[in-house]
Amino acid sequence: MSAKFSKAKEHAAGRTPFAPIDIFLQGALVVNALGVFLPIIFMINSSFRNGADIYTSPLALANGIDLSNYRLVLTEGKFTQYLLNSFIVTASATFIVLLCGTLAGYALARYQFKFNTAIYLFFLAGLLIPAKLALVPLFIQLKNMGLLDSRIGLILVYASGAIPAAVFIFTGFIRALPADLDNAARIDGASELQVFSRVMLPLIFPVTGIVGIYSAIPIWNDFLLPLVFIRDTSKMTIMQGISVFFGEYGANWGALFAGLTLAALPLVILYVILSSQFIKGLTAGATKG
C-alpha cells in the first residue's frame, strides 16, 4: 500500500466532515431504531401481563416480571416439543448441507475430471429452482417415499434446498486456496479423505460458519414446508406450532405474546452475540466479503 493511499485512507476513516444532511440521516437512524425496538418491547412487555389488563390499557407497563404466561405456554400444549423439533430439523439439515457442501465443493475445486464443469452447472441450475414452487410434486413424492409427516422428510428437503448454494460458496473459496498445502500432505502419505479432513476442513472453517448461518436461519424461520408436509402436532416445528397455538389461545393475549417472545428468543439471543456473523451469513452472495 502506498504511503499516499494509506494517508488518504486514514484521513477519510472516521473523519467524514459534518454536513447539514447528517442531521436528517441520524434522525432517520433514531426513528428506525425506535421503529424496530418499540414493537419488540411492546411484545415482551405484554408477555408479562394478563389478557384483561392488555385489553383495558394496551400501552401500560407490566407490574414487574410475571412469568405465569410463560409457565402456561411451556406446560400446556406442545410448545417445548415444537421448539425441540425445530432444533432437530434445523441442526440436522444444516449438518447435511455442510457435510455435502464441503465435500462436493472440495472435489469440484481441486480435481480436474471430465464432468467437472457439467456438475458445476448442474448445481447452478439447482440454485435457480425454488423448492416452494415444486410443493405439489414434493408432497406426492414424499408421500410415496413414506416421508410425509416426518422430520426426516423435512430435513432432506431443506438440506437439498440449501446444498447448491453451499457447493457454490465452498467451491469458490477452496479454489482461492493454494494447492501446495494438500499436495504436501499427499507427499507425506495422507489419503484423499485425510487431505480433506486434516488440511482442508481447518482452512475452510470460517466459511462453514457463514454457510451454516445462511442455511440454518431460513430453515428455522420457515413456515410453508411444515405447513404442507406435517400434520402430526408432535412433529411440528415452532413456526408452524405458533399458528396452531394462535388458534388455541386466540383470546389470551398474554399467552400469545409470551409464545411469540419464546419463539423469537433463540435467534434473537444468538443474534445479540453473533450479529456480524449473522449479517455476513444472511447477505452471503449479495455482498462481497
Added chain:
Amino acid sequence: MATRNVTRYQRPWIIAFITPAMILTVIFTLVPAFTLLSYSLYGWESFKRGDFVGFTNFERLSNFPFRGDFGGAFRNNVIVFVTLFLVQTSVGMILALAIYRLRRGKKLFQAIVFLPVILSLVIVAFMWKLFLDPLFGPISSLALQFNLPWLNQPWLGQPGLALFTLIFIGLWRWVGFPAIVFLAGMNSINEEYIEAARIDGASEMQIFRKIIFPLLAPSFTIVAILTFIGAFEWFELPYVIGGVTGQPGGSTTTMALLFYRLAFGTVDSATVDVGLSSAIGVILFIFVGIGAALGSYYLRKREIQQ
C-alpha cells in the same frame, strides 16, 4: 493451477465426495421441478393424476372463473413489487448512507437496522396482527389517547388498505436487508475517490450523487432482483394475516397464495385442483426466472466498474 488431472486412485474418492450432494439435489430439487412441468399438463382428481390434457389447465386460468382470481393475484403481486421496491430502496439507501457517515456506533446501528430481518415472517405477521387489532391493539389505543382519528381504523379489515398494510409489515421486516447490502457497497468504494472529490471542493451531497450512488449499481442490481423474486413469491404474510382466501374479500390474494390454496388450501377436496395449481407454479417459475434474468442483464449493463 489449483486443479490437477485425476489419478485412477483418486477417482472413487471424487465420486464419493460429489455423490451425496448430487443425489439430494436430484431427488428433492430437480425431479420435483420437472414433475411440476408434467403435472400442469394433466387433469387431476384430488391428488390422483388423470388424463393428459395438454395446455387445458393454462387455458382455464385465462377463462372464467379463474381469470378474475389469477388476474387479481397477479395485479397484487405487481403492486407489492413496485411498492416494496420503491420504498425499500429509498429507505434502505437513506439508512445505509446514515450508517456509512457515522463516526462511531456503526456496528451497533448496523445490528439494529438488520434485527427484524432475522425474525421469522410468521412471528412478525402474528405480532403485527395483534398490534393492529382494531379493538384491543396498541395502535388504536394510541390513536384514541392522542386523538388521531386517521390512525384509528381497521388497517387489515378494509379491502383497499389491507394489502398496503401487509406491504408496510413486509417493509418493517425486510428494509434492513437492502440497507446492509447498500452499506457493504459503500464500504467497498475506494476512499481515494471520495477524498479527492472533497479536496476539489465537492459538497457531501455532490459526493453522494456523483460518486457513491453510481458506484452502488451492483448492490442495486442485487436488491432489485431479490425484491422481484421475493415479491412474486410472496406467501407467508398474506397467509398468516389474510388466510388462504386473502381476506378481506380476496384483496390480499397473491399468486403463491392461489397456488397453495388450489393444492392444499381447503378442507373441501372438491375445490382442490392440482393441475391448475401446477400451472400457476409453472407460470410463476418461468415468469420469475425470465424476469430475474432479463432484469439482471439490463441492470448489469448499466453498472460502472471501479
